[in-house]
Amino acid sequence: MKRVKIPFYIQILIGMAIGVAIGFVAIGFGAEGFINDWIRPFGKLFIKALVLIAVPLVFITLMKGIIDLKDTSSLSRLGGRTIMIYITTTIFAVLIGMGLALLIRPGEMVDDHLVADMGQKYGEAALSIQQKQADTVDGGPLRFLDDIVPSNIFQSLSDNGKMLQIIFFALVFGVAVLSIPYEKKRPLVVLIDSLNEAIMRIVGYVIACAPVGVAALMAGLVVDFNGDGSVFAALGVYAVNVIAGLVFLLLVFYPTIAHFFGGVGYGHFIKSLYPLQLFAFSTSSSAASLPFTFATTQGKMGVSREVSSFVLPIGTTINMDGTSCYQTIATLFIAQALGIDLTITQLLTIIAMTTLSSIGTPAIPGGSYVILAMVLTSVGIPAESLALIIGIDRPLDMLRTAVNVTGDVTVAVIMDKQSK
Numbered sequence: 001m002k003r004v005k006i007p008f009y010i011q012i013l014i015g016m017a018i019g020v021a022i023g024f025v026a027i028g029f030g031a032e033g034f035i036n037d038w039i040r041p042f043g044k045l046f047i048k049a050l051v052l053i054a055v056p057l058v059f060i061t062l063m064k065g066i067i068d069l070k071d072t073s074s075l076s077r078l079g080g081r082t083i084m085i086y087i088t089t090t091i092f093a094v095l096i097g098m099g100l101a102l103l104i105r106p107g108e109m110v111d112d113h114l115v116a117d118m119g120q121k122y123g124e125a126a127l128s129i130q131q132k133q134a135d136t137v138d139g140g141p142l143r144f145l146d147d148i149v150p151s152n153i154f155q156s157l158s159d160n161g162k163m164l165q166i167i168f169f170a171l172v173f174g175v176a177v178l179s180i181p182y183e184k185k186r187p188l189v190v191l192i193d194s195l196n197e198a199i200m201r202i203v204g205y206v207i208a209c210a211p212v213g214v215a216a217l218m219a220g221l222v223v224d225f226n227g228d229g230s231v232f233a234a235l236g237v238y239a240v241n242v243i244a245g246l247v248f249l250l251l252v253f254y255p256t257i258a259h260f261f262g263g264v265g266y267g268h269f270i271k272s273l274y275p276l277q278l279f280a281f282s283t284s285s286s287a288a289s290l291p292f293t294f295a296t297t298q299g300k301m302g303v304s305r306e307v308s309s310f311v312l313p314i315g316t317t318i319n320m321d322g323t324s325c326y327q328t329i330a331t332l333f334i335a336q337a338l339g340i341d342l343t344i345t346q347l348l349t350i351i352a353m354t355t356l357s358s359i360g361t362p363a364i365p366g367g368s369y370v371i372l373a374m375v376l377t378s379v380g381i382p383a384e385s386l387a388l389i390i391g392i393d394r395p396l397d398m399l400r401t402a403v404n405v406t407g408d409v410t411v412a413v414i415m416d417k418q419s420k
Helices: 008-028 032-067 072-105 113-133 143-148 153-157 160-178 182-208 210-225 230-262 266-285 290-298 303-316 321-337 344-360 369-379 383-389 390-419
Strands: none
Touching: 008 032, 008 210, 008 390, 032 160, 032 182, 032 210, 032 383, 072 143, 072 153, 072 230, 072 303, 072 321, 072 344, 113 143, 143 321, 153 160, 153 303, 182 210, 182 230, 210 383, 230 321, 230 390, 266 290, 266 369, 266 390, 290 303, 290 390, 303 344, 303 390, 321 383, 321 390, 344 369, 369 383, 369 390, 383 390
């Protein structure tokens, strides 16, 4: 008898449903202690595993993305313009997400008593993170430079809150390696390729545990909220918030810039990319969609092989507009639900972190969990609070992937017109 394989996103949803059911059953029988002692630890282990791999993942994948450009002339000529366009679209996606989250404020739908309880639960950890960050920098208008340039890279590598410094060093190191003659840098390139393969395997192992981790997190969440429905109503509004931002990028932003800067008609753009978007939605992986992305970009959009073969692989590595939009909304939602007021500096940090860390987001299902845990920590929010949203993340991840590949094709169309 042929074994039926359950799609991963279905496994996540099943895990979420089981976790919620276990939580309500525990409340009904007064077994909250059982959940805290025997179920919740598995959720904590899952979150710790995500935090564990954040630093090596970003550091290694960012260096590999730069080294894969082959030489500094590619970086400065076609690569420089391509990367600048990718970064520009990512910043726009982040601002769209931030604007929607600040306008709709889904986290404020959570009952005030629950906000107080969660603030008490996570407040001490958040205060500790924020105090630690404040103690490491002096005041002044240029204090942000101290957040970017490390004085000791090994010390920064041991602290997830120093991710901007890690990204800075990875960029400098990657450009330095790129400028070395190939014969001298070949052993290092092979090493980085091997490390990248290894870290991707580890990410795969951690993500494979997501159904169990989500079930444990949701059971603990229901117990924490004592079955209060306001949290789930807020999660519904949060999901609508994310979907609104992503659909705006798909149906308005990308077709518009493709028309004005790439000379592609709105209708042709939508019709040509719909099959690719559906494929990316079903696989939740920009990397898995890359062959289909090549075929669509060259066959239906008329982009040259030279441009598409350079722009699209880079986009798979560094262009995560949908993920960046989502991470911004998710961070603000969690802060609102915990009653944490973010300062202007922290909002700017979110913009910088989500833009730069998008370069290190794995192009695989669930890869954004790792980066989001890092972004939360960077603005003084405990990574454990990721439990609030991880249960409903999987369907949103599918839509984010469709946005990401659409952004790749859009930039390829723009670059092709510029090259001509």
